[in-house]
Amino acid sequence: MAQRGLLIVVEGCDRSGKSTQCENLVAQLQQSGNNAELVKFPDRTTQTGKMIDSYLQQKSDLDDHAIHLLFSANRWEAMKALSEKLNSGTTLVVDRYAFSGVAFSSAKGLDLEWCRNPDIGLLTPDIVLFLDLTIDEAEKRGGFGQERYEKRELQIKVRDEFAKLQDDTWKSVQREGSTRHLGCH
Ligand code: DGP
Ligand code: NA
Ligand code: NA
Numbered sequence: 001m002a003q004r005g006l007l008i009v010v011e012g013c014d015r016s017g018k019s020t021q022c023e024n025l026v027a028q029l030q031q032s033g034n035n036a037e038l039v040k041f042p043d044r045t046t047q048t049g050k051m052i053d054s055y056l057q058q059k060s061d062l063d064d065h066a067i068h069l070l071f072s073a074n075r076w077e078a079m080k081a082l083s084e085k086l087n088s089g090t091t092l093v094v095d096r097y098a099f100s101g102v103a104f105s106s107a108k109g110l111d112l113e114w115c116r117n118p119d120i121g122l123l124t125p126d127i128v129l130f131l132d133l134t135i136d137e138a139e140k141r142g143g144f145g146q147e148r149y150e151k152r153e154l155q156i157k158v159r160d161e162f163a164k165l166q167d168d169t170w171k172s173v174q175r176e177g178s179t180r181h182l183g184c185h
Helices: 018-031 047-056 064-076 079-087 098-107 112-119 135-140 152-165
Strands: 007-012 036-040 091-095 127-132 170-174
Touching: 007 018, 007 098, 018 036, 018 091, 018 127, 047 064, 064 098, 064 112, 079 091, 098 112, 098 152, 135 152
Parallel strands: 007 091, 007 127, 036 091, 127 170
Antiparallel strands: none
16 A cells, blocks of 8 residues: 655745745655645635635625635535545645634634634644745735735734644744744744
8 A cells, every 4th residue: 555645734824925835845746756736725616616716706795604614615525535645645735724714714803713613623734834924025025916815904813813823733934034933843
């Protein structure tokens, strides 16, 4: 049987450079002979993903709790396929995961523990890479886009919520210009 792949989660605020770093990491893993694939949440292609996409583009409105549960469902529906890939030896680099779920919803004012519950039982990451960047730096890198959460005040709160979530599996990667440490191990 193949050795199980690693579940590597990459988290950060919007404009932290996550997408590029995820692509680089997958390419590096592949070049060094590993089976590796990129996974992105939310997956906007599924039924739940289409509702999430519409909400993020502000084409529809949803109760904060309801959208929180949709984001979680969007992860749950992928678990079987991801589990099979890991078991067959593929390492997965995951662009956003349950930490984003908790950080964004609790930044909007929902109770942190309530936010954690729906994601309990998802595959546990082997490592979480947190790309830290101050919101000032994020804005300098081209500014935020037009989506619902891409606003300075909310992003500042999201970064504070992420700081509450870190544990031993986290490695905080200080992006250029980031001054505040979220716990380097
Ligand atoms: P992205 O496609 O990575 O740009 O993510 C879309 C936006 O949704 C971004 O502002 C982060 C936010 N987001 C990602 N996952 C979740 C989640 O599970 N819950 C909430 N509330 N927001 C999320
Ligand atoms: Na975004
Ligand atoms: Na939400």
